[in-house]
Amino acid sequence: MVVNAESSTWVPLLPGLLRQEDDGSVTLLGSRCEGCGTTYFPAMKICVRCLSPERMLSAPLSRRGTVYTFSVVRQSLPEFPTPYVLAYVDLPEGVRVLSQLADVSPEAAHIGMEVELVGAITRKGDADQPEVLGFRFRCVTGKGS
């Protein structure tokens, strides 16, 4: 799941969704309204809360969050091998992000679990198309179940 920092052939899961740091880690890129301070992920161009004409700024998001709720998915579309743990993760910026949890067994997942961001290749590259870089959250070391 660790991203190869040397790789330059990836594309993000969605345009502008994240960036890769020099050490190979990834950062989620949201947007924050200069007017009311509301943070969005994925990023929005217009603040739909205050509709103010203030500028929306790019907002790198915290890497650590807390599981708000989750489900162990046992049946899904063919491109998503089951089972996997799907969760809404709350970040300190007041943003809730849907993500799969990496390296968390169905039995270990729980509400309130502290998790951290990790980059993940969600589609392998080949001769025709670059690999797709997405993300997961995993249990913060030493703070697991």
Added chain:
Amino acid sequence: MSDQEQFVMAEQADRGGAPAVYVVGVGMTQFGKQPDRTPEDLGREAVWAALQDAAIDPRKIEAAYCGHVYQGMAVGQRVMAQVGLAGIPVTNVENVCSSGATAIHGGYLAIRAGECDVVLALGVECLTGRFRGALAPEEGDFEALQGMTMPSIYAMRARRHMETYGTTAEQLARVSVKNKRNASLNPYAQFKKAVTLEEVMASRPIAEPLKLMECSPVSDGAAAVVLMSERAVRALAARKPTRLAAVALLSGTYEPGLTDMAFEPLTWRTAQVAYARAGVGPEDIGFAEVHDCFSSAEVLRVEGLGLVPRGEYPRFVEAGHADIGGKLPINPSGGLLGKGHPLGATGVAQVVELVRQLRGEAGPRQIDGAKAGLAHCRGGKAAGIEGAACTIAILTA
């Protein structure tokens, strides 16, 4: 309530002087797996049944609204051509699982606006040829790309309800037991047999804590209703008019931030509009058909409608109060869990059930003395949006 919500409610409150609307004919096909039938064939059967029930000359229909999700271009016209109604204005509407109810909303608005006196609303969907398991979310949606499925959304909401209110997996499963028992009394329903709590609990996990028998099935079917203005009811001497006291349609707001997923603001907001338009409150509702796409969904709907206080519906079901014969029967038709869920047809079939109940024509699942019924539909999910469309109809005897 926000300024914007107050504005919406002021705008949508009952307008004095607009014509009253009635449902004068209802019809539906068998719901279930019918891979050999086309949308034209199912739609024709439902429309013809509604016209026969209304006992009117089909040429009195001035306009038609057709709800569907996956039936391709101009399915409404394709159906109308089968029943001698080609040539009238036909509007096809897609609003995910609220498509059929949105078609009724269109007809309701046309009559309220004074533009039409007799309107047909139908919903049709053939799904078994397209999907085997979960329906695919919209490609390119962020949450869809993360592995979101509809069962997983309702599973995660269920887990918040459990965390917040102490709801148990067994209490959720009892919703399916109730609805499949009701379906066993409905000849149009997909599932013909009642199931036990143990059978639901032992069924295959789909998205924990939800199990297979807590998920609505893939279905084919169609349903149709004939709507009339009060003037047309008198002029055409409609035999069995049922008052369509209100139809409300709202969309989910884009909510950044950390909202309570154990509650549905969209259902609550839409309900306030519907109650205001109908001039009734939740205490006046005698029974309801609600959008139970999953067992946990019924909990969120009934609490969002204000029919039962927040957090209390699972125990309400456990006590039998939501049964036919209980204090407040919910989904007497069997709901989506028991009757089936052909997306575009679902909202229309809910109104078919309300009319049959209010006329006293519901046979073994008849509710005694019901004077007002409510139909709730809700569909769709996209990143950031609580839900796409919510529709609520209130009918009175």
